[in-house]
Amino acid sequence: MKRVTIKDVAKRANVSTATVSRVVNGIGTVTDDNRDKVQTAIKELNYFVNTTASNLKKNSSNVIGIVIPTFTNEYFMELIKGIEDSFVYSEYVFYIASSKDDLDKEKEILQKFRESNVEGVILLTIGGNESFIQELLKMNMKIISVERRVEIDGGIDFIGENNVEAAYELTKKFLSEIPYRDVVLLGGYEELSIGHERIEGAVKALQEKKQEYTYLNGHFNAKISEEIFPDIVTRYPNGCGIISLNNTMTEGVIRAIHRDEEKDYSSKYPVASYGKIKFQSIFKNNIIASVRQYPYQIGVEVSNRLQNKIDGNASETVTKLIRNTID
Amino acid sequence: MKRVTIKDVAKRANVSTATVSRVVNGIGTVTDDNRDKVQTAIKELNYFVNTTASNLKKNSSNVIGIVIPTFTNEYFMELIKGIEDSFVYSEYVFYIASSKDDLDKEKEILQKFRESNVEGVILLTIGGNESFIQELLKMNMKIISVERRVEIDGGIDFIGENNVEAAYELTKKFLSEIPYRDVVLLGGYEELSIGHERIEGAVKALQEKKQEYTYLNGHFNAKISEEIFPDIVTRYPNGCGIISLNNTMTEGVIRAIHRDEEKDYSSKYPVASYGKIKFQSIFKNNIIASVRQYPYQIGVEVSNRLQNKIDGNASETVTKLIRNTID
DNA sequence: TTGTAGGCGTTATCAT
């Protein structure tokens, strides 16, 4: 079955393809009479536009590419929701691709985005593709880096959190509530901004309070953190404060704490968490301080920024930090 | 800055565009000498293919469209991961669009997919677009319905769970562990297969055991279910069994149960849950029976099926049910 | 207001 094209419609309606195109796109001038004829022809033939052809001609794509490290992450999903909900140009569509925490895969995706003429890219990088990204920027691709900074000469738009500040405030609050304790700092992802910035903030607060601490790497991973907990207990059998710099790690710690029901770890191992976890209110005896994050809000900002860029109102490179709150 | 095209490369390499195309696509016959010339020209000019033009010519798109009701749902994300991980044709790319539980939006998305010539559609429907979907099927669009059935003449591929069976087994197990109790059946989404099939299975088991029950509608929603719980307590102050037919509702119930710490609801309101929740092991005193779901596995099956369809090895309409397990 | 026709960048047929 051959595809119905603008030509078929034109023939049926006894007008030219140009007129059909005008009707379809709602631009230019067409008499009501002709418009009617075209519209009925469209209905009769069941015509719909071929976006590929249209895009080729217009040198556009109406596609926004989004790169995330993984699909199974609530933070990222909230972020995407924020983008989606506030993106008003309805003709656009989102590619979403997962780099699977792999920098080669990330590069592949970006390359594919370039080949498909995407109008904009929203990138949550896994790191390591800086030079390639720079090349893309040079060709005027509209890229916004989100949550994780891309360290690049000349800069790149960035929207994310103030990790340093939030980790600092979290730690300060935590220390004021559990004085005279040993402290474990549970971090990870040091090669990414979300990793080292949080460490920086926490350490700053620890040093200000002259608080000694042990640093452990939980790799922003629930399982690893859960398995680390027994080591913490061995090292500090009388208890210690745990500062978890990511909610996934907090999840692992909480699971470990509740593994042995009879032992009451709640009071002995108070936790500070950068980020909330599910059922946080139920674990309020364990988690006595936490950073609330606003991924949805970040998504909204990303969306606004991208729309500005698409409209050409974005000459300067911009960095925007969304403020977290401490509970 | 003008785009570098195959023509520019041809000129630079002193060959025809046809030869360049052959090199780029690795088909046809080219001498090593010419291949080298073309490849260096490509590097020098920083050429990359224009997928839009290529697609127009080839009448393809290399795009798989996925429609989900919302991004913020772990089940869907696991499903997508399963699809992604097992989809081997690397030249393909996924559009993922959220219908936001809105049937008009779903239709819009499907229409856009059609206009973009997507090669296949994976649809988690919200219901109500049956006739439009049928129209798409008539034009030979490759659509696989997932998790939620699309009731359509002539049938449509479906991959999902055996909701009736799983709900039946869950209920049977639950009743055998809490005999002589009152029971609340917490359901929802009755207009979708995931809603009414689970009710059907649960009711079957209840009737077999001659167990009376009260049906409440929690709309597969955590908040609503959390708010329903006090009503349950009022109605059954001495306790009752709660069969929650969806994990989001279970989440709400668990939250409500743990709201008042002093009241020990755990033993008085045992829960059966269709689907797991986070920290399930911590709540094992509350949730005494549950259905384990395999969204990732469903994704894998969807991916396999779609690849078969793309390869043309899929004449018959297929229904495949992935077996759940009961814990 | 309408129609003609060229071209977007690529692929693929058909000569050579």
Next chain:
DNA sequence: ATGATAACGCCTACAA
């Protein structure tokens, strides 16, 4: 093995 060239379906000067 290679090149010339006609599409793919649409948009848009430009002319009428």
